[in-house]
Amino acid sequence: MSVTKELQSTIEDMVDETRGILAADESAPTIAKRFASIETESTEENRREYRSLLVSTPGLGEYISGVILFEETLTQSNEKGTPLAEVAWNQNIVPGIKVDKGKGPLAGAPGDMITYGLDGLEDRLTRYKELGARFAKWREVYPITAHNPTQLGLTANAEMLARYAATCQASGIVPIVEPEVLMDGDHDIRRCKEVIQQVLHAVFHALHQHNVVLEHIILKPSMVTPGASLSSKAPPHEVAEATLNVLRRTVPAAVPSINFLSGGQTPVEATENLNALNQLKDQAPWQLSISYGRALQQPCLKAWQGKHENTAAAQDALLKRARLNSIARKGEYNLELEKRS
Numbered sequence: 001m002s003v004t005k006e007l008q009s010t011i012e013d014m015v016d017e018t019r020g021i022l023a024a025d026e027s028a029p030t031i032a033k034r035f036a037s038i039e040t041e042s043t044e045e046n047r048r049e050y051r052s053l054l055v056s057t058p059g060l061g062e063y064i065s066g067v068i069l070f071e072e073t074l075t076q077s078n079e080k081g082t083p084l085a086e087v088a089w090n091q092n093i094v095p096g097i098k099v100d101k102g103k104g105p106l107a108g109a110p111g112d113m114i115t116y117g118l119d120g121l122e123d124r125l126t127r128y129k130e131l132g133a134r135f136a137k138w139r140e141v142y143p144i145t146a147h148n149p150t151q152l153g154l155t156a157n158a159e160m161l162a163r164y165a166a167t168c169q170a171s172g173i174v175p176i177v178e179p180e181v182l183m184d185g186d187h188d189i190r191r192c193k194e195v196i197q198q199v200l201h202a203v204f205h206a207l208h209q210h211n212v213v214l215e216h217i218i219l220k221p222s223m224v225t226p227g228a229s230l231s232s233k234a235p236p237h238e239v240a241e242a243t244l245n246v247l248r249r250t251v252p253a254a255v256p257s258i259n260f261l262s263g264g265q266t267p268v269e270a271t272e273n274l275n276a277l278n279q280l281k282d283q284a285p286w287q288l289s290i291s292y293g294r295a296l297q298q299p300c301l302k303a304w305q306g307k308h309e310n311t312a313a314a315q316d317a318l319l320k321r322a323r324l325n326s327i328a329r330k331g332e333y334n335l336e337l338e339k340r341s
């Protein structure tokens with residue numbers, strides 16, 4: 001198959017009107033933190049068991065079209081010896097892989113960050129593809145302060161995302177482009193909107209310069225919200241209006257799907273905001289979907305508690321959130337639905 005056909009068929013398998021992406025690609029320190037919240041040790045076996053539980057949740061493929069895995073998970077199998085990437089694909093969930101190697105300070109731009117991992121990326125992609133990955137994810141992180149992101153931060157981070165995306169497409173791997181503007185801070189929603197607009201403008205400029213085919217990417221942005229340390233949250237319709245306003249100014253219609261990260265919103269908030277966005281979907285030329293990590297997994301982790309006997313309860317909790325987000329994709333979610341199982 002040509003690289004273009006390969007990219008197109010992956011997009012077709014991942015993008016539709018009802019489903020979203022499950023982010024299960026927490027790095028070793030992050031998954032250790034998540035497990036610590038349920039007093040479970042982050043051993044390789046516990047991580048395998050938990051992620052096996054996620055991808056084998058019965059019926060998950062009805063609501064989830066892709067799962068982002070961490071490198072280790074691509075080499076792990078379920079109890080019957082089936083690789084976890086294959087377990088996912090057996091229920092029509094496309095397996096993908098986080099390929100960035102984490103972030104650190106950006107020299108010359110105090111307060112800004114930059115993500116590592118471009119060196120050797122082509123070779124890694126070849127290996128990940130052999131292991132079943134068909135798409136990848138790379139996250140750049142932008143803290144908001146009075147001085148950040150700087151112009152250098154905007155340009156340097158956009159350049160990384162574009163070089164990553166171009167490298168993926170050359171290998172027949174669909175890139176998820178994730179510029180995460182952090183919710184941390186006490187900035188208001190207008191400041192968040194201004195920053196996300198600058199970020200997306202720089203990202204799409206760089207994607208264009210690097211000849212990235214926009215039809216074959218998925219964008220994973222933050223929603224426009226007030227800073228997390230402000231006591232009052234913006235109502236979903238305000239988040240949706242501000243978010244769509246920025247996206248319409250910056251994201252070409254050629255992009256097939258926008259899959260938001262949850263970024264610290266509670267599971268219910270994240271579903272409410274997705275619902276409000278989809279109630280305005282007439283204004284959007286792209287699909288408006290999810291690529292949630294915490295907002296899909298939190299109730300599942302809580303039900304699991306690191307115990308094998310809680311597997312079914314944990315899977316029920318995951319399926320519930322996936323299903324409610326699928327309802328929100330139609331703009332038909334309401335809080336009453338939370339009360340039913």
Ligand code: 13P
Binds near residue numbers: 264
């Ligand atoms: P959250 O939805 O928990 O923000 O995670 C999504 C993700 O993949 C962050 O890189």
